[in-house]
Amino acid sequence: xxxxxxxxxxxxxxxxxxxxxxxxxxxxxxxxxxxxxxxxxxxxxxxxxxxxxxxxxxxxxxxxxxxxxxxxxxxxxxxxxxxxxxxxxxxxxxxxxxxxxxxxxxxxxxxxxxxxxxxxxxxxxxxxxxxxxxxxxxxxxxxxxxxxxxxxxxxxxxxxxxxxxxxxxxxxxxxxxxxxxxxxxxxxxxxxxxxxxxxxxxxxxxxxxxxxxxxxxxxxxxxxxxxxxxxxxxxxxxxxxxxxxxxxxxxxxxxxxxxxxxxxxxxxxxxxxxxxxxxxxxxxxxxxxxxxxxxxxxxxxxxxxx
Ligand SMILES: CCCCC/C=C\CCC/C=C/CC(=O)SCCNC(=O)CCNC(=O)[C@H](O)C(C)(C)COP(=O)(O)OP(=O)(O)OC[C@H]1O[C@@H](n2cnc3c(N)ncnc32)[C@H](O)[C@@H]1OP(=O)(O)O
Numbered sequence: 001x002x003x004x005x006x007x008x009x010x011x012x013x014x015x016x017x018x019x020x021x022x023x024x025x026x027x028x029x030x031x032x033x034x035x036x037x038x039x040x041x042x043x044x045x046x047x048x049x050x051x052x053x054x055x056x057x058x059x060x061x062x063x064x065x066x067x068x069x070x071x072x073x074x075x076x077x078x079x080x081x082x083x084x085x086x087x088x089x090x091x092x093x094x095x096x097x098x099x100x101x102x103x104x105x106x107x108x109x110x111x112x113x114x115x116x117x118x119x120x121x122x123x124x125x126x127x128x129x130x131x132x133x134x135x136x137x138x139x140x141x142x143x144x145x146x147x148x149x150x151x152x153x154x155x156x157x158x159x160x161x162x163x164x165x166x167x168x169x170x171x172x173x174x175x176x177x178x179x180x181x182x183x184x185x186x187x188x189x190x191x192x193x194x195x196x197x198x199x200x201x202x203x204x205x206x207x208x209x210x211x212x213x214x215x216x217x218x219x220x221x222x223x224x225x226x227x228x229x230x231x232x233x234x235x236x237x238x239x240x241x242x243x244x245x246x247x248x249x250x251x252x253x254x255x256x257x258x259x260x261x262x263x264x265x266x267x268x269x270x271x272x273x274x275x276x277x278x279x280x281x282x283x284x285x286x287x288x289x290x291x292x293x294x295x296x297x298x299x300x301x302x303x304x305x306x
Contacts, residue, residue, distance in 0.1 A: 054085040064099030071106040077116030078160045083134040090141040100246035104152040114159030121296045143167040144269045146258045150242035154235035166197040171228040172241040178216040185214035187292040196268035202226045
């Protein structure tokens with residue numbers, strides 16, 4: 001009660017001085033450690049992110065919601081540089097304690113085409129290690145964010161594209177696109193963190209079927225199995241629906257919400273934290289298998305021939 005009142009009345013106007021006093025009062029009242037409490041204080045300062053051409057962050061000063069737009073033409077292939085930009089953007093959002101984030105794309109018909117196949121084909125080990133580690137970082141930060149997240153899926157979202165969307169808490173997708181985890185069709189084994197996000201979204205049975213078959217679902221079928229939560233006719237509407245989802249948290253204590261989210265996702269996050277190196281090694285040895293390399297090479301050719 002005290003916290004809810006505190007949050008709703010101080011969201012925009014709390015000065016640093018007031019914040020210090022209130023921190024003292026509340027930490028005494030709730031017997032919380034001061035550092036612990038500051039972590040969960042509502043945002044008092046909104047920001048526009050320094051321009052990064054690959055990821056644009058636009059924070060609405062009124063709602064405190066950030067729209068994070070991936071901007072790597074033509075299809076938002078997830079390269080090392082795009083992951084680095086996303087990782088930095090997620091740090092900025094966390095440090096500025098925004099109210100929520102919506103992930104979307106500037107490509108008109110593609111949310112993200114998944115991992116950039118150029119990173120997977122004939123890879124250099126040092127670069128791939130940096131790529132994979134940054135990919136892990138992005139997942140840990142997105143899946144484990146203290147703020148609520150939603151994805152406005154305004155185009156196709158195969159493989160890594162679907163993976164980013166299911167790392168968020170809510171998904172709104174535009175009609176007539178495809179979404180799913182088609183890794184097995186490329187001879188790729190789903191990593192631990194992919195399985196965790198999928199199991200957290202659809203039933204275990206659907207996750208098993210979807211991952212082993214490598215199915216790409218239409219928007220309508222994705223809704224039926226719960227891979228997405230809503231359909232919206234176009235991008236602006238999808239963002240609006242995501243905003244509505246995030247706005248529901250205005251009436252919920254952000255401390256209670258964050259701790260609850262964290263406790264539900266903690267096991268999955270720890271599972272990766274505890275085996276990051278092993279996760280890399282497994283994927284590296286799978287990736288450099290000549291048969292996997294051939295499959296990826298042929299697949300890249302088939303995409304170019306279209
Ligand atoms: C063992 C190690 C790895 C283990 C990883 C395992 C799991 C990790 C968790 C998630 C990871 C998943 C792995 C992946 O993400 S692999 C990537 C899989 N992606 C796909 O299968 C999608 C491929 N692309 C498409 O199906 C289509 O491009 C589309 C997204 C439906 C869009 O179609 P369209 O609008 O018609 O565009 P084009 O097909 O003409 O493409 C334009 C342009 O972009 C190139 N391109 C497309 N996708 C990729 C890509 N993923 N990476 C790099 N480049 C891509 C395509 O070749 C065209 O290039 P040109 O203009 O030069 O012809």
